[in-house]
Amino acid sequence: MKIEGKRAIWSEYQKEIADDRYFYVRSCIRQNFFPGSEVAFLRIMREELGKDVYEHPCHTTCSGIGYHGDVVPVETAMTVVARQFALMTEAGYKNYVPSCITSFGLYTEILETWHHFPEVEGKVRKQLKKATGREFEIPENLAHASDVIYKFRKEIGAKAKYKLVNKNTGEPLKVVDHIGCHYSKMFPLKGVGGAEYPYVLAGMIEEWGGQVIDYPERRHCCGFGFRQYLVQANRGFSIACSKQKFESMQPYKPDMIITNCPGCPMFLDRWQYVINEMEGKTYGCNGEGIPVFTYEEVAGLVLGYDPWDLGLQMHQIDCEPLLEKIGYEYDPEKKYEINGTVTKINSHSLLNI
Amino acid sequence: MNKHIVVIGAGVAGMEAAGQLSNAGFNVSLVEKDENTGGHLNGWYKLFPDRRRSSEVKDYLDKLINKDGIKVISGTTIEKLVNINGIFSLETREGTEMTADAVVVATGFDLFKSSRKEEYGYGIYDNVITSSDLEEMFRKDKIVLVDGRVPENVGIVHCVGSRDEKVGNLYCSKLCCITAVKQAIEIRELLPETRVFCFYMDMRMGGAHYEEIYREAQEEWGINFIRGKVSEVSESIRKKLIIKAEDTLAGRPLKMELDMLVLMAGMEMSEGGRILAKSAGLETGENRFFASADNHFGSNISNIPGVFYAGTCTAPMNITETISHARATVSDVLNYFKNRS
């Protein structure tokens, strides 16, 4: 593997990312899966970096999950998206930052479509006007929230309390980055580093002291794939996808997985448990799973936030062994403390699907 | 006659055209961007279909242009070409000028830059090489991996940069299939224990003796042909290349570990040709090669009277076709002057 070769490609895929005044839109499912992540993003942006991040209370789903699940037609999706843009325009913002990768993919796709087919855009404008009376401007800058964190990775690194380094050995942690499919596979030029060798998460890992692991199945889908998971009969396929990835990364003995998509951390995390239940296999060291984090959680950890504030207790794979490796200072007793009361969560209750 | 003709490009087509024009009595200047003449011929060790050394063809061409009527100007790139009342003024990159009564464009082709097919990891994975890199190994009589080991399994990917909408090349480069078969045999000759797999979309064995070599490759050399283009390459922890393709004839995806992957880089309009096309207003086709005045009976004729094409600057060709094409230029040039006088 020649890193210069990759750097040459990365240099070709650099995108413009606005540096302040963001209109931030949350993801439908992340708020349920790992709600701490979006909170952490806002905290980092506002408190650590002092940026202006606006959230609109009237923001809805982008309908991307329905679009990719084959139940929402594209024109409907476009009109829903147009409404989000109208909210941004009304709030006086121009830099649109979605939290969700599928949203990001859908926005990119719609903007590209409008670019090539202005008549479609015109039609959508008319429909939006007719339905809601709203009008919108096309965002000046569209960046995924992970792009924004990538942009400020050095600033975050400068403030870091912890590095992605094994405290005992001094070795960098081996980190697998998993990029959501809709990030750049459809429009490689819209992703940092392109589609084949995305750099957006790799850049953070490098900056924060970790070592990026490139493993054969890095391109493969996490297994969520909307229809694959949503229909129970297809779940065997969903879990097989995740398994393929785990088996491919296992020989590299990764310390953690970092992701930038709502579904990926959920499925890479939960399917490890299910595979263990079904086949008794684990993929991490010492019979444990490989902990899976979102990039906001990792950024929060680097900045020294309380892991339980970041919502790490919501993960199926325990984060404690990793925290020990980093030498993190935290109170393990407070893992299940909600409003001062400790609630033990039965892991099975999470999976009674 | 004493007409002066500038031939741009001293590859196979340029040298052949220059030689034949000189034989026909013209004063010829042969301009070459590199220091040496021969063009891509210098990059190949043995040629298909008869495995003759490329140096033999080179010797023939050298002999052809080594005469009084031909002035070889190497290390020079023509950047501008202007037609002033039937006299052509050519300007080099360095700024010097020359004039000509007619111009033969023989700017040839560039090999497709394989790094553009990012999924193959050329320039990223150690043992992903191109057909031309492999030819260099043949010249040294040694096929080795970066770490010095001998490869046990070698894959060959056809159509890299050809017939590929994603890189904007819709055409077939015509020579890669037969090159792949030739190189596969050469690998087996040098390394009898090595297994070779050709991943092809179609076997385009259109030339004389091509199909026979294909059969020989199967029958005598045991080369495995798998219909399905490699779609992604990654590296295993043991530094082996893992390729994924669909075996379309089995109707199933397939993965395999290889030690070496050879990319059959296709042909593209040369950079020199593109510059010239822009500055002189020469028309190019959808495939970005020069567009001939007529596909059937004017393939050497350009849209500018007095400017002629020879060889692969118009389309992918093998050496035999290139030489024929270059020779045909002479008759078009003769007709041109006959009609003017």
Added chain:
Amino acid sequence: MSNFGFTISKARIIDYDANDRSIAEYIAEHEPSFRVCIECGCCSATCTTGNFTRFSLRELQIFLKRGENELVRDNIGKCMLCGKCILVCPRGVNTRNVVTLAREAFNKKVKNAV
């Protein structure tokens, strides 16, 4: 184990390196014309058995070469050895011997296993 209502799907991918290609090697050794098949499909098009089932000698040959032996083992017995395929093969592959050798090889495998 908890009942999840689904199981982990098996990959359809041909894992070339993990597969056992000894049967194909056995055939190629005894019938070299096995190598020159160009997968034109003439044999399967004219096939008497193919008239009644989706038995395809072309496909079975490719599966053998890739080491996907199970499918071949389950189907190779359907051939009636009538020989039409030999007459139409443009590459002169001795298809009947390929079938015979494949059956032989599978049987030897079974015997050796016992």
Added chain:
Amino acid sequence: MQFDPFVIPFNIGLYFILIYAVVRSVRWFSNLSRPDKLRLQRGFFGRAFGQSLKEIFMESLIHRKILKSNFRLGFMHMSLAFGWFLLILFGTIEADIFGEKHLNAPYKAIFFKFFNPDHGRAGFEAAYSFWMDLLLAFILSGLLIAVIKRFSSKVVGMKKTTRLRVLDKVALTSLWLIFPSRLLAESFTSGAYGTGSFLTGFLGSLLASFLPAQQMAYPFWWLYSLSLGTFFILLPLTRYMHIPTELFLIFARNSGITTGDQPGAFTEIQTYSCSSCGMCIDACQLNFSAGITNIQSAYLLKGIRNNENVSDIAFNCLMCGRCDQVCPVGIELTPIRMIRRRAGETEPVQTSIWKKYLPDRLDIMPVKTNGKTSYSFLPVEEPAKTDVLYFAGCMTHLTPAIGNSMVRIFDASGVNYSFMDAGGGVCCGRPLMLSGQDREARELINFNSQLIWKSGAHTLVTSCPICYKVFKESYYLDVEVLHHTQFINMLIEEGSLKLNFLRKKVVYHTPCDLGRGSGVYDEPKEVLKHVVRLQNTNFENEKSLCCGGSLGNIKISYQEKNKIARDTAAELTRENPDILATSCPLCKKILAGATETKVADIAEIVAEAITVPMLKKNTPKPASCLRKNVIVY
């Protein structure tokens, strides 16, 4: 002088071989199936006995068949076998008449000269001596040819001669030494005593003129006895075992025992009856056209005798039957090969020399390596009722002109027929049988039989000789099975089919499975004679060549096949006929690819010769098959 130690080797050998022959015969007999035992008993004491004796005389001694086909080779075999027989016969008579007493021990006859050196000076004695010398000279002349043949087989008009094993060579040497040593022994003795006739006497006096004849004679008597003894002792281990075995075979065969399709004592007897004469090698097209020289029947039988794995040999054969036709011993070579095919691959067995004297029965391992087959996928069909059922066969579907011609002929003759496999049928089963898979073939046979029964047809016409043979031999049908040439011939004879005469020169290639395989030689030629001028070739009827495409050979490569096809086509088109006619779709396809001459099936030629396009209602006289009583099951 009544005894000398030198006779001991001979005596041992002789008594050994006599006892051995009895033991083997008893074993063979006891291994025969019960019906075969009865046949043999009846045959031995019945009319077959005389026939057997005659055959033994004509074939085992005179070698009539070889003489007919190859005089020099026949003479060689005859001189050795018949000459030796006569020598023994008259030697015994000589000893009986001229010896000291009657009924002597055999050695007295064999070594008569040694014990009676003075014998034969004059009168009847001299005349008898002359006769005995003549016999010896007769044998020696054959031996001379045998020696020359061994070093140059072309001299006797053979292209190939069988390759020998070490033991065979030792036995051969001892056989060769028998007669020269007798000659020299007798000559020296004659030289010493001044007796002997034109051969021994002349040679004896010549040798005695410069050698001490008295002293020289004795070692040669030893050599003579040793050669005989060695030959007899080694005989069971070598191909010369064929000499006693053949006698048994002739009795068994004349008693009506046949090979059948299972291994058994008769197969074993035939296996040991092969003298490796090599006639089958010369007849084999794989040998003289394709250059495959190690698979002929002689090698198959030798491999079986030596317990080798003969599977490759067994399957690399066109099954054309040409070798059966030429085998002088009349061994049923193709059926034996079929039995080996059914056996599949066998493990080679290494046995000691002692074990070889009394080998186990040549039993074939029951485990097959052919693999499992299943034709359970075949659909259930309900055919339409008809009188005549036409089964084109797989191969005819690749030569559609034949099928189309048959349809025209059926229509023109007004036959109520049904095209059984118009949409592509199920294989007849013979290819599977040829590859030794009878049980599997039975599945296909049952399927087709059902269809035939259900159709209610009383006549089954097929265009393919391969199908014809299996319909005839292995289907249990109550219908008349006809090859289309037979059917057309019947139509012509009945007057149902009116044909023009085409002005064409035609040669006819008899397909193996129709000719040698099924004995149909004449009808195709009769049909042709109605419509064209039929020319003769050098390969008519039983001598016909194989086209090379035979489904019988599963191992042959395309290139080898092609060589045979080209040679066959070249031979048949030597006289530049307009059409090379055949009556097999496979032959047609194969030969058409191997010659410039037009190749056509008889059906095509007949269809072309149909007088006017007749409508069914205009048919002058309906074919007889319409008038037959239809039996419907």
